[in-house]
Amino acid sequence: MVATGVTAVTISVDYLINGAGMVGAAAGLALAQQGYRVLLVDNAEAPKKAERWDIRISSVNDHHWHWLSQLGVADCIDKDRVLPYTTLSVASINGTRADFDAKEVNRDQLGVMVENNALQRALWRCLNHCETAQIRANDAISEIDLANHKAVLAGGASVQFNRLLGCDGAHSQVARAAGIGYRGWDYGQTCELVNVITEQPIPSATWEVFKPGGPFALLPLGCNEACLINYRPSNTHHTTDLKQLFEPFIGAFDTYASGQFPLQRKHALRYCVGPVVLMGDAAHSIHPLAGQGVNLGFADIRCFIEQQGDSQRYERQRRKANAKMMRAMDMIHWHFEDANPLKQRMVAASLKLAQRSVIKQAIIKQAMGMS
Numbered sequence: 499m500v501a502t503g504v505t506a507v508t509i510s511v512d513y514l515i516n517g518a519g520m521v522g523a524a525a526g527l528a529l530a531q532q533g534y535r536v537l538l539v540d541n542a543e544a545p546k547k548a549e550r551w552d553i554r555i556s557s558v559n560d561h562h563w564h565w566l567s568q569l570g571v572a573d574c575i576d577k578d579r580v581l582p583y584t585t586l587s588v589a590s591i592n593g594t595r596a597d598f599d600a601k602e603v604n605r606d607q608l609g610v611m612v613e614n615n616a617l618q619r620a621l622w623r624c625l626n627h628c629e630t631a632q633i634r635a636n637d638a639i640s641e642i643d644l645a646n647h648k649a650v651l652a653g654g655a656s657v658q659f660n661r662l663l664g665c666d667g668a669h670s671q672v673a674r675a676a677g678i679g680y681r682g683w684d685y686g687q688t689c690e691l692v693n694v695i696t697e698q699p700i701p702s703a704t705w706e707v708f709k710p711g712g713p714f715a716l717l718p719l720g721c722n723e724a725c726l727i728n729y730r731p732s733n734t735h736h737t738t739d740l741k742q743l744f745e746p747f748i749g750a751f752d753t754y755a756s757g758q759f760p761l762q763r764k765h766a767l768r769y770c771v772g773p774v775v776l777m778g779d780a781a782h783s784i785h786p787l788a789g790q791g792v793n794l795g796f797a798d799i800r801c802f803i804e805q806q807g808d809s810q811r812y813e814r815q816r817r818k819a820n821a822k823m824m825r826a827m828d829m830i831h832w833h834f835e836d837a838n839p840l841k842q843r844m845v846a847a848s849l850k851l852a853q854r855s856v857i858k859q860a861i862i863k864q865a866m867g868m869s
Contacts, residue, residue, distance in 0.1 A: 521778030522665030561867030
């Protein structure tokens with residue numbers, strides 16, 4: 499149920515979740531389906547469907563998409579905002595290439611491209627059918643009393659909670675309230691994105707080509723539709739000529755949406771303090787070059803539930819796993835984009851090694867979230 503407006507009531511819940519985006523809503527849905535009383539608070543309403551794909555798109559691996567489908571999301575989502583993809587390709591600066599296909603591990607797909615707004619809408623639709631879940635849209639937490647497990651909402655309601663989940667992004671209000679700090683840095687890169695209509699058909703394959711300064715990549719969205727991504731140094735103030743960059747690969751195209759954002763790495767020093775539990779970007783922000791961001795958030799949720807809410811075991815497992823993934827992304831970022839001949843020979847050797855059968859299958863399973 500979605501509630502709006504000012505209501506001076508007292509609500510008692512097992513879980514108060516700040517942020518009802520993809521990770522917060524998925525956490526709320528998974529917990530509510532286990533019978534917990536859940537209240538989600540978000541400062542906006544569910545995004546409305548636009549005529550075409552929004553610029554914010556996620557690559558959800560097959561392991562997590564299967565889990566979301568079990569929660570009921572696949573039955574509620576707008577089908578024209580989800581596209582399965584079957585292959586993944588990576589090319590180095592010197593042209594060495596590695597290709598990975600779901601068929602090589604006897605699977606139909608590596609995962610799906612999904613519009614963030616569409617996934618959030620679907621999760622909210624599922625939550626509306628849960629008797630133990632409620633969403634407070636257009637509302638916010640104005641006061642947090644962790645010692646007494648209480649919060650006051652801007653709309654006037656008081657909330658008594660057992661656990662407070664911070665699923666409220668990289669600038670988490672919940673993390674601040676719990677005194678949780680972060681370690682991280684700016685990557686010195688800006689991510690440019692455009693959604694396009696192409697003249698030539700687009701296969702259901704995603705690919706990434708590395709170049710000095712940052713890679714460029716394609717996410718398929720339909721037969722003649724794609725999201726084009728380019729990473730450039732932030733100190734370069736002019737935008738990239740994306741037609742010059744992409745047309746040799748996909749032919750002519752027309753742009754209908756665009757955006758850009760700076761890249762940062764942040765990792766919370768703690769995931770859990772008292773009743774507080776951080777998940778998703780509130781706990782970790784990662785370089786998006788491998789599309790792992792939201793997948794790590796879904797892994798947080800699943801780990802928390804598998805550990806039956808044991809904060810210590812959850813933090814120990816997820817901080818270790820997320821730190822490992824962040825280090826891997828850093829290594830790819832610093833080495834694949836460096837034109838140094840020695841580093842490029844090492845990259846080329848790594849990509850050639852990745853084409854060997856046993857290693858290749860292991861990489862594909864990792865990309866699908868199976869390992």
